Amino acid sequence: MASKPTISDVALRAGVSKGAVSFALNNRPGVSAGTRARILLAVDELGFTPSRAARALSSSRTFAFGLVLARRPEMLRADAFFPPFIAGVEQVIAPAGMSLMLRFVPDAAAEKVAYTELANGRVDGVIVTDIRRRDPRPALLTGLGLPAVTLNRPTKRLPIAAVCMDDAPGVLAAMEHLIGLGHRRIAHVGGPRRYLHVDSRRRQWATALAAAGLPPGPFLEADFTAAGGARATAQLLQAPPLPTAILYANDLMAAAGMAEVSRRGLRVPHDLSIIGFDDSELSAYLHPPLTTIRTDAFGWGQAAAKALLAQLAGEQVTDVHLPAGVFVLRESTASPP
């Protein structure tokens, strides 16, 4: 009585066998309504909650999802995506009695170890983010037999479902907006090109440029940090021909870029237009408020969690397509000087 009650205590109190209690608790047929009520009463009186460890051992399910992040700590310092993303995941899985197991690793080698450990009875499935070119993880995960969901689709055919958010419409709208304003030299500051979404945004940008009959603009590969954004901006601004607009792959780099522009005595948007990506919380409150492309990290987290949950429930899951990011017009863009 002093220590935590077990299923045997419940069985004893309800005058049934352990098996009956297990059936009753898992809503399985084979228990009469009366007995079920008696069992639930005993559960309630004893304050019984099943031990996850025992459940995990006998049913070989862990009731946890895994998320492995391969990032250097400094890249996490101001990350605007993961906190809301994780919150979205949590909101969906917590009511289902599951929890999220997090792993931060510094590089790809550690990443592989982390997934292997997670596969070894720590989680029932994983959400794979930051898909890279020739990403080894889908193969690794199917090899490990670990159910998974990816954020965006890595390559054409894989037995892993993807939860996709198309960034083409957002980037296109942004580019059309700039081109409509009369911009002809539109630069792009992206993230590391190994990431698929970085490359995708870059392609949309290049396509829009070409479609408007404009010459290919300068592309700079930065690292998603404020420091990187400032550095890339400085580089774009150091020699003519100067771009009249810059599209960034996230708001953090855009904000830092905007500051860099100001520091050089140029004015946003008068001398240079700036567009970010993600619509982070601060962006609406910068000076000037940042025009950006909104992505719904929270909703993405929810969708990914739902897809993984459905997969574990045995449903045949296909790719999920979320509403594309929308272009949010604020005040960091104007006609070129």
Added chain:
Amino acid sequence: MASKPTISDVALRAGVSKGAVSFALNNRPGVSAGTRARILLAVDELGFTPSRAARALSSSRTFAFGLVLARRPEMLRADAFFPPFIAGVEQVIAPAGMSLMLRFVPDAAAEKVAYTELANGRVDGVIVTDIRRRDPRPALLTGLGLPAVTLNRPTKRLPIAAVCMDDAPGVLAAMEHLIGLGHRRIAHVGGPRRYLHVDSRRRQWATALAAAGLPPGPFLEADFTAAGGARATAQLLQAPPLPTAILYANDLMAAAGMAEVSRRGLRVPHDLSIIGFDDSELSAYLHPPLTTIRTDAFGWGQAAAKALLAQLAGEQVTDVHLPAGVFVLRESTASPP
């Protein structure tokens, strides 16, 4: 052979009993060097890794720590503390074979449920952040018998160790800097007052004001979001006497405040000095670069994880005191107009 090898497979291959294998793997005495080598060889050949679930069940340890965050999703959107904090925790616990279990909950009621669930065989200990006034969690946790570490000390005497970072020196240095520049009306925009660290910073600010013989300045309670920071700033600026400097409880509010000041045609730092808190990644790259007080979230995470690990190892842990946040002078402060 097809499925994952168990400890019995290893025992069979090495020609010993399961017990011997367990002893060898856990570096326990009672196994000769020769036998140990034979066992380790078998482990290697079979690629054996012990099942966490079975381990958890028989040793009643879960090899995971828990972290429960009671925040509304919008407060997480731009949070600069948790990503590096969690990264710090991870860096310490991963080599020890442990992982982090995360829970996001919307309010205090859900919080209690979350801790109770975690206590029930899901984690070996928790890190408690965002300590509030009359926080019910320390009592809850000691009641649940769940080892814990708090970030900063809630009240005087509790059997829970705290990992503390003193913000007094940083705030004091900031205030001395402002007062030295000649400021006499220094406002403070804090976070929700139920948080102990909010109250602590507010007290330091008030004390410094009093120590300099200045009248108590206006305090505004905001919510740590950019929107809240902008709103509070607007309120401070709407009626004279205007403050000549504002100290914010985080960089996000400070950044939004700075933009709000600019929007009103005032110039930072010429017309108004601004100081933030935390030194988030963007702050050094704002225009002007934000003067702030640096807190080491990553180091805090490491220290908290170490303390919890030590506690689980049976060590008598006392409070840990981390280096205080340092004042980082940049360009958002100047003499009052």
Added chain:
DNA sequence: GGATCTTTCTAAACCGTTTTAGCTGATCCT
């Protein structure tokens, strides 16, 4: 009215570790 199905429930096996109790044979001590 007996054979056959269902339904409801029990007993026991099982999941893969850790841990305890106890069994060996060698060594030490007097």
Added chain:
DNA sequence: AGGATCAGCTAAAACGGTTTAGAAAGATCC
């Protein structure tokens, strides 16, 4: 030489659930 001690190992009992095989009791069928 013979008992105590010890390291090195084995066998088996936990840990707390799930799951399977099968028993007991009613309901159904011809």
